[in-house]
Amino acid sequence: SQKIEQNSEALNIQEGKTATLTCNYTNYSPAYLQWYRQDPGRGPVFLLLIRENEKEKRKERLKVTFDTTLKQSLFHITASQPADSATYLCAPVRNFNKFYFGSGTKLNVKP
Amino acid sequence: DAGVIQSPRHEVTEMGQEVTLRCKPISGHNSLFWYRQTMMRGLELLIYFNNNVPIDDSGMPEDRFSAKMPNASFSTLKIQPSEPRDSAVYFCASGGAADEQFFGPGTRLTVL
Numbered sequence: 001s002q003k004i005e006q007n008s009e010a011l012n013i014q015e016g017k018t019a020t021l022t023c024n025y026t027n028y029s030p031a032y033l034q035w036y037r038q039d040p041g042r043g044p045v046f047l048l049l050i051r052e053n054e055k056e057k058r059k060e061r062l063k064v065t066f067d068t069t070l071k072q073s074l075f076h077i078t079a080s081q082p083a084d085s086a087t088y089l090c091a092p093v094r095n096f097n098k099f100y101f102g103s104g105t106k107l108n109v110k111p
Numbered sequence: 112d113a114g115v116i117q118s119p120r121h122e123v124t125e126m127g128q129e130v131t132l133r134c135k136p137i138s139g140h141n142s143l144f145w146y147r148q149t150m151m152r153g154l155e156l157l158i159y160f161n162n163n164v165p166i167d168d169s170g171m172p173e174d175r176f177s178a179k180m181p182n183a184s185f186s187t188l189k190i191q192p193s194e195p196r197d198s199a200v201y202f203c204a205s206g207g208a209a210d211e212q213f214f215g216p217g218t219r220l221t222v223l
């Protein structure tokens with residue numbers, strides 16, 4: 001069965017540095033991959049989508065890469081700010097009716 | 112737009128009682144998803160509707176769970192009878208043509 005792995009340990013970084021989060025998946029081939037942000041007590045919020053034929057996608061301070069050979073996506077936040085502190089979830093998607101989310105990585109950006 | 116609306120925001124009930132969670136998706140969206148989130152299992156997809164029709168309910172844990180979408184602006188998730196292991200945050204999300212999902216604020220369910 002499909003498996004999605006995100007680092008369960010919190011990532012602690014200093015303000016201004018680049019945060020890099022990892023999403024690994026096994027046993028299926030997603031057509032695209034999404035990243036969401038979730039703050040405590042709130043629902044996930046969509047950030048970026050990258051398709052299988054795209055290597056990289058950028059949006060402001062965010063950058064996502066998608067390596068279908070390694071079965072991995074990297075999510076980067078440059079010039080990180082304390083307001084970026086949240087849990088980040090990835091969702092590799094094969095079929096629109098089969099959404100599986102990773103368990104998320106908690107990011108702590110310290111001032 | 113008010114976004115996805117869920118009610119109630121919090122529900123505390125006793126084992127054996129019926130629980131009904133409600134969702135109003137974003138107007139114009141034709142997809143609706145129900146999720147359950149717990150610390151142990153993360154975010155799990157329960158059921159997916161497209162144009163008010165249930166497309167995939169393979170994530171519904173057991174027959175105690177049922178979901179309906181009588182029209183494009185309303186959906187319910189019912190648990191009958193509820194059990195303590197059903198305690199979780201239940202999210203509703205809607206989606207349009209762009210493949211992204213918009214989540215509601217969630218309903219925190221506690222079954223005693």
